[in-house]
Amino acid sequence: MPFSTQAEDENDQYILVASLDNVRNLSNILKAIHFKDHATCFATTNGIKVTVENAKCLQANAFIQAGIFQEFTVQEESVTFRINLTVLLDCLTIFGSTPLPGTSTALRMCYQGYGHPLTLFLEEGGVVTVCKINTQEPEDTLDFDFCSTNVINKIILQSEGLREAFAELDMTSEVLQITMSPEKPYFRLSTFGNSGSSHLDYPKDSDLMEAFHCNQTQTNRYKISLLKPSTKALALSCKVSIRTDNRGFLSLQYMIKNEDGQICFVEYYCCPDEDVSDSEP
C-alpha cells in the first residue's frame, strides 16, 4: 500500500481529530469546570462542549470552538462520550502546568468511536507522551431550558468586581441570595451565616458594570456549595454575564481569554434553592 493512502486511512479510522499547538488553551478552560471527576464531551463541527454536573441542580459547560484548534475534524454529525476529567487534566498537564518560558506542549487528540479510548499525543521539546484514556457510556445531561426570551434580568460585570466578593463569601451561610432590580439596590449579593448577614451592593453606574438590563425585581437563593466551584471560572475570566429567567434559574457566563488572545466561554447554570417572596429585603 502506498504511504499516502496509509496515512489517510489512519486518519479515517478516527471520528474525531483535534490538534492544538498550545495544550494550555484546552487544559485551562477545563480546569474552570473541574469540580467533579466525570464530564461528558460533545463534539460537532463547531467545536467541543464539555459538561460537568452536580446534584441535578448545577451544570457547567465549557465551549472550545473549532477555531481554537489548529486542526479539527469530526466525521459524524456529533460525537459524544463520557470521560474522567481528573485523569484527562492530569494527562493534558503531564509536562507540568507552568511551562518554562518559550516552550509549549502540542496536543493531538483522536477518538475512534464508541467503546474506544480517547488517545492523546502530547509533545514538548522532543519528548512525546501517549495517553489512552478509557471512555464511558455517555449519560444524559440536564436540559435547563434556559431561553434568552425568558430572561428577566441581565447584568454584565467585569470579573474583578465579583472575584473578591466570591473569594470572601461567608461559607457558613447555606445560600447566596442574589437580588437584581431596576431600582435600588440594583444588584445585591447576600449571605446569612453564623456571624450574621452580609449584603454587598453594586451600584448600577459602577465602572465595573458593563451592562445593566433589569426589568423586574427578583430575589433568589442559590446553594452556596453549588456556586462555589464557579469561582474557578471566575478566576480565569475577564467578564461575567449574570442572568436570571422567569423561574429564577441562574446563568453565569464567563468570558475567558486564552494565552493566544482567543475567547472561550464557560457557562454555569444553577437552580434556585427555594422561592422567596419579592417583598422580602
Added chain:
Amino acid sequence: MRFRAKIVDLGCLNHFTRVSNTISKLAKTCTLRLSPDKLYFILSDKVANGGVSMWCELGQGNFFDEFQMEGVAADHNEIYLELTPENLSRALKTAQNAKTVKIKLTNKHCPCLTVAVELPSLSSSSRIVTHDIPVGVIPRKLWTDFREPTVPDFDVSIYLPVLKTMKSVVERMKNLSSHVIIEANLKGEMNLKIETDLVCITTHFKDLGNPPWASEDASQDRDSENMAEARIDIKKLLQFLAGQQVNPTKALCNIVHNRIVHFILLHEDVSLQYFIPALS
C-alpha cells in the same frame, strides 16, 4: 574520637546546604560517615524504607576551610554517626548569610553534632546561633552494614533526560498509579509507563545517549533496541526527583532487568547514588 570543621565561603555553605536538604528529602535517618578526605551520607537497604538505598559522597576539601578529625583508632580513622538529616537541614537554614559555620562532634548529655553559626552583626559583638543535633555513634562492629553498595551488573545504562521534565511527568503519573515501569535501551531511548483501569500513559524520551561503558560492557550480547525494564514504586521515584537539589551536571541511570534501578547524579565533587528495587 574528634571532629571539627569550618565553612567560611558562602558558596560552599550554600552548596553544602543543598546537599543536606537533598539528603533530608530522601531519608528520615541516615548514617553520616566521616573520613579524613570525605563525608558520606548513607541509607542502607532495609525493608523499613522499602528496599531503597542511597550513597552520597562528597570531598571535604571542596566544602570546608578547616577539617580536623580523629577516628576511633589510628588504623580505623573514621567516624560513623546516626543522624536525622532534617535536623542538620534545619540548623543550616539559619546559616544562610552566616560569616562562618562550625560543625563539631560534642558530648552534651548525649553525643551531638553541634552546629555553631556566626551571623553578621552591625555592632562589634558577634551573634552566634548554636544547634545541638543529637546523633548516635555507631560502633565499629556494625560498620560493615554501611559498605558502598556494589553496582549491579546492569543491562542498560543511559543518561537521564532533563530532571524537571521527568519530575513533572512522574508527578502526574503518581496521581494515577502507584507504580511505574521504567525501561530503556542502548539506543538512547527511555520510556516511563503506567497502566491502570482508567488510563495507559507512556512518555517516550529519545536521543538521551548511553555512557561509553554501556556499549563496551553490554552491547556485544545485547540488541541495542531491546528494552530493559523495571517496575518500581512511583513514590520512591518521585521522592528522588523532587528531593534532589544538587543540580547535577551529569545524571544517569542503570537498569538491571526486573531487579533494580540505580540512579547516579554527579555535580563536581558530589556524587549521589540512589537505588530503587523492582517490584515483583
